[in-house]
Amino acid sequence: MMRRIITALALAVTLAANSTASARSHVVIIDGDTLKIDSKTIRIAEIDTPETFRSRCENELVLGLKAKERLGQLVRGAADVTYNATGVDRFGRTLAHVFAGSVNVGEVLMREGHALRYEKGSGARAARLKVWCGPQAELPRHMLVEQMAAAHEKPKTESDATVHYPNCAAARAAGGTPIRVDEPGYSRKLDRDGDSVACE
Incomplete structure (x- = not known):
């Protein structure tokens, strides 16, 4: 701790x-x-x-x-x-x-x-x-x-928390889309329709 x-x-x-x-x-x-x-x-x-x-x-x-x-x-x-x-x-x-x-x-x-x-x-x-x-x-x-x-x-780890995309364009450029709610990089900001899948 x-x-x-x-x-x-x-x-x-x-x-x-x-x-x-x-x-x-x-x-x-x-x-x-x-x-x-x-x-x-x-x-x-x-x-x-x-x-x-x-x-x-x-x-x-x-x-x-x-x-x-x-x-x-x-x-x-x-x-x-x-x-x-x-x-x-x-x-x-x-x-x-x-x-x-x-x-x-x-x-x-x-x-x-x-x-x-x-x-x-x-x-x-x-x-x-x-x-x-x-x-x-x-x-x-x-x-x-x-x-x-x-x-x-699955439980989050510190390494999961370090994945951050400022927007969907960045997530797509990194090959990380779509991003589901249980995957590193997901944020509500990127999930505009609230269906637990971002940048679809």
Whole structure:
């Protein structure tokens, strides 16, 4: 496991999508459970917050923005921000427990009701959506396809996470298309129709 200390003498993280911290540290709050420290995207492990991108209902968007705001408050108020990496998710993000000083940020977000405990599977994902959007809420079809693909994917390794294509033209030039959701180089950005196959 890796523990990395980012000093934050002049930490001034705003909630804008492209906000930055001091010249030494580059901290960006992406949403309620994702942030960037320097150039590394960190997905907070074991929690899930409402989506702010592709929200499934208006209430989810409102709750997601509140979670994002609270994460920013926790990070801005800390003398340092550290993380313990636990793995890599299927999108190439580092999964980690994040600490603002000695405070486990994920635990605070759950305790205050901004996040739910993450559990795998479309049933668990649908249950979280019902908490945020009401009992009639259902997962969109493309999310069910993603969940089915994720259930059969092999575990990601650090070498998998290093495959990155800035666009489909680059992926085609490298001979890597189409890219399925369980293959190195896949990203939602390249999968415009949300069918779990990019650059088809």
